[in-house]
Amino acid sequence: MDPGRPWAEAVAIKDGRFIAVGGRAEMDALRDEHTREVDLQGRFAMPGLYDMHTHPDLSLAPGYADYLDVGLESPTPDDIAKAILDYAESHPGDGWIYGSYFVHFTFRQAEIEPGCEWLDTVMPDRPVAILDRSWGSMMVNSKALALANITADTPDPGNGFIQRDSITGEATGILIDGAYAMIHAAMPPTPQHALKRAYREGVQYQSSRGVVATKYVHVCEHRLEALKSIDDAGEMTLRVEAAISWQDDIFPVKRRWELLSGERHYYRSARLNANAVKFHFDGVHETRSSYLSSPWPGEEKWRGGLNLTPEHITDMVVDLDRRGIRVISHCTGDGASDLFLDAVAEARRVNGGGVRHQCAHSTLLLEENLARFKELNVTAEFSPAVWYPSDFAYARTQAGEEKMKTLYNFKGVLDAGGVAVMGTDWPVSNINPWIGFETMVTRKNPWGDYSEPFYGEPISLEQAIKVMTINGAWSMGIEHKAGSIEVGKSADLIVLDRNLFELEPQGNLHNTRVDITVMEGEIVWDRLDQFEQAELEAVWKSDQVPTFYERMED
Amino acid sequence: MSKKFSPIPVTVISGFLGAGKTTLLNRILNGDHGRKIAVMVNDFGEINIDSQLIVSAEQSMVNLSNGCICCTVESDLIEQLHKLINLRERPEYILIETSGVSDPSKVVNTLCYPQFRQQLTVDAVVAIIDADNFSSLDGDRRKLAMDQLSVADIVVINKTDLATTRQVESFRQQWLYPYARVFETQFADIPVELLLGTELFETNHSPSKSGHQCNANCDHNHNQQFATYSWESDQPLSLSKLRHALKQLPENLYRAKGFVYLAESPKHRCKVHLVGSRVEIEKEERWQQMPKNQLVMIGWNNLDAAHLNQALENCYS
Numbered sequence A: 001m002d003p004g005r006p007w008a009e010a011v012a013i014k015d016g017r018f019i020a021v022g023g024r025a026e027m028d029a030l031r032d033e034h035t036r037e038v039d040l041q042g043r044f045a046m047p048g049l050y051d052m053h054t055h056p057d058l059s060l061a062p063g064y065a066d067y068l069d070v071g072l073e074s075p076t077p078d079d080i081a082k083a084i085l086d087y088a089e090s091h092p093g094d095g096w097i098y099g100s101y102f103v104h105f106t107f108r109q110a111e112i113e114p115g116c117e118w119l120d121t122v123m124p125d126r127p128v129a130i131l132d133r134s135w136g137s138m139m140v141n142s143k144a145l146a147l148a149n150i151t152a153d154t155p156d157p158g159n160g161f162i163q164r165d166s167i168t169g170e171a172t173g174i175l176i177d178g179a180y181a182m183i184h185a186a187m188p189p190t191p192q193h194a195l196k197r198a199y200r201e202g203v204q205y206q207s208s209r210g211v212v213a214t215k216y217v218h219v220c221e222h223r224l225e226a227l228k229s230i231d232d233a234g235e236m237t238l239r240v241e242a243a244i245s246w247q248d249d250i251f252p253v254k255r256r257w258e259l260l261s262g263e264r265h266y267y268r269s270a271r272l273n274a275n276a277v278k279f280h281f282d283g284v285h286e287t288r289s290s291y292l293s294s295p296w297p298g299e300e301k302w303r304g305g306l307n308l309t310p311e312h313i314t315d316m317v318v319d320l321d322r323r324g325i326r327v328i329s330h331c332t333g334d335g336a337s338d339l340f341l342d343a344v345a346e347a348r349r350v351n352g353g354g355v356r357h358q359c360a361h362s363t364l365l366l367e368e369n370l371a372r373f374k375e376l377n378v379t380a381e382f383s384p385a386v387w388y389p390s391d392f393a394y395a396r397t398q399a400g401e402e403k404m405k406t407l408y409n410f411k412g413v414l415d416a417g418g419v420a421v422m423g424t425d426w427p428v429s430n431i432n433p434w435i436g437f438e439t440m441v442t443r444k445n446p447w448g449d450y451s452e453p454f455y456g457e458p459i460s461l462e463q464a465i466k467v468m469t470i471n472g473a474w475s476m477g478i479e480h481k482a483g484s485i486e487v488g489k490s491a492d493l494i495v496l497d498r499n500l501f502e503l504e505p506q507g508n509l510h511n512t513r514v515d516i517t518v519m520e521g522e523i524v525w526d527r528l529d530q531f532e533q534a535e536l537e538a539v540w541k542s543d544q545v546p547t548f549y550e551r552m553e554d
Numbered sequence B: 001m002s003k004k005f006s007p008i009p010v011t012v013i014s015g016f017l018g019a020g021k022t023t024l025l026n027r028i029l030n031g032d033h034g035r036k037i038a039v040m041v042n043d044f045g046e047i048n049i050d051s052q053l054i055v056s057a058e059q060s061m062v063n064l065s066n067g068c069i070c071c072t073v074e075s076d077l078i079e080q081l082h083k084l085i086n087l088r089e090r091p092e093y094i095l096i097e098t099s100g101v102s103d104p105s106k107v108v109n110t111l112c113y114p115q116f117r118q119q120l121t122v123d124a125v126v127a128i129i130d131a132d133n134f135s136s137l138d139g140d141r142r143k144l145a146m147d148q149l150s151v152a153d154i155v156v157i158n159k160t161d162l163a164t165t166r167q168v169e170s171f172r173q174q175w176l177y178p179y180a181r182v183f184e185t186q187f188a189d190i191p192v193e194l195l196l197g198t199e200l201f202e203t204n205h206s207p208s209k210s211g212h213q214c215n216a217n218c219d220h221n222h223n224q225q226f227a228t229y230s231w232e233s234d235q236p237l238s239l240s241k242l243r244h245a246l247k248q249l250p251e252n253l254y255r256a257k258g259f260v261y262l263a264e265s266p267k268h269r270c271k272v273h274l275v276g277s278r279v280e281i282e283k284e285e286r287w288q289q290m291p292k293n294q295l296v297m298i299g300w301n302n303l304d305a306a307h308l309n310q311a312l313e314n315c316y317s
């Protein structure tokens, strides 16, 4: 196949692989009595898509966990007490009551000090933790404090504190920022049913939008368990690389070291692996905590913050690289990616070749680092997909006009011979990969909400197709067996309702409908119910798949 | 950092755009208080909150930043505070103006992080309210208004020409909670001493600033000036009674300071720092002399000395 034209007129598939690619005549030669012919009626077919960074669990699972939801805009303490009691009644036992939310203002109006003293009067014998509406604090009762081992002697965490009585030093039951993690660590993990439903809906949705491989970055043993149960049920209709979380502040990862030293192989299948690790090296642009190579505009010294020392990262990359584990490093500032590339360089020096590591987000990259992606075999992953004008995207453009010109620099990495991929980073941006696909070609708002193009340079449609397909396969280390329509490769392809080369991309690519998704020769998605009741019946039916963002799909 | 400095007092001023914060800041900066005041305008928070709102408009849940520290911590504020603390000319006072769309409770929380405990102390949190504006708040602005008021020690109602008495009255009914300390003014004409409280307790400042000393026999009107009330006693107080009494002080009593002799901590002197509706009582070193209570209270216009005396005597354990 011509690598510049990774789409085809006709293919023959056997045992999950392409056995021929080309014109109709060549296919006829391979036909036998078992052959099923599917006439696509001239529709456009291409390799399936690769979303290389996303989080269905973080997006959906909390909503499915059946946590307490007081359900009022400004609940009073009485409303909250009632909601807690109702919840306790409908969820009998001695388990945690966890949820949202309370409002400090209504407590002041009611002359009640929020904290364990009040919460104990409502619910003394089950642990309760409830967040405030603006996420600034968490109120817990005495039982919760006891289970989390928080006493007058407990030291405060970094970036947060335990509010205490000024005379006795006892915790008041109000926890700030970093202190939430102590409660999360004492709580049972997000329920399996919620994780499973979240991932299953993510998988369904992704298959329906033509995604054949993805990376779920940040997982723990419970998340892997949920993924495995979907896989075991034969519902894992795309390939998943799961990245074990290197941190405990998103959710605690109690079996991290067991997973890394080999327990991860327990989850391994043709569709699922956990041979990766994810961590947050720096912060985010919105709060100017991304680690830049020079101070933030208007600052003398402030360059943003690193959550881990460069030495920590270097030793970790060298160590994991040696063990065949991919390191996916959240680097939104050009200073963070610079240090990450240095760490990979050290791993190459010590270990030789090794794993293709991944620079996640890559919001800003230094010009001088563009060539290092190729040199060091590092994937430049661009996410979330907000490289088009929107209020949300503009909230991330504070690092100065000069730097903004290179925002999400797909073109720079590709021109320097490197591999660029994309990630939706749901829920930070929409899980529909087609929005990012269109806008990397246009850098314009798909709905015409803004007339001017966004910062940064567009790439060609041919380049974008590679970013969305074969480059993803490369970043998963499977480009020799998937990612393009070539004889011998896994028969993963998608059939579209339009020909991408016969349309004006702006406004017409993001709403592409995927009619059929084929994964390893199996039809997993059939939008028009063409194959209903037939031997080729799809795994997912069109009425099963949730829509998350109606507005953004048109 | 060395501990030879006492912590720098910080006052946080919140309020929506147009409520009068800028007028007020200019007044403070141009005033002749003779202090080195550093002013920070927390406008970075604006973008942060905006983007959160945008995310939530499009998506049904946005709890990603909820658990994840790297997204919620105000690292820029932390860095700026470090910078101020380490200036060669250390400021004597820090004023932080939070922008119209950021949640001042996050700023206050950050000031209380362990890393700042030896360096900074929250002096006062003041919310400036434009009564006219408040009648029509909805959605996220309404929620933010609640955040501003719930963290405020003193609520300043700033009347523009537009705000009628009725508007102020309806603001009070809809928005004020019990025992709020309120200061009503026009054109943000707020006495600097209200915001930079330490002035009021210093004897070496001109006496005109701190007004005259009221006593139990005082029965007259004091207009547009501060009134002081002092209380002394050698009987031990009950901590819970004291906390309760201090919470219920009249709405024009803005500050109190001093030491108390608590039954719960008889060997140690306890310090009282009251700003508006916030009361802090902290255990300090052992008594060097005979334990006793010594409190100074400051209000605007009239303080009812007899009433205050009674309220404090009710705290005997």
Ligand SMILES: [Zn+2]
Binding pocket: A280, A330, A360, A361
């Ligand atoms: Zn990230």
Ligand SMILES: [Zn+2]
Binding pocket: A053, A054, A055, A217, A425
């Ligand atoms: Zn992410």
Ligand SMILES: [Zn+2]
Binding pocket: B212, B213, B214, B215, B218, B219, B220, B222, B227
């Ligand atoms: Zn008097």
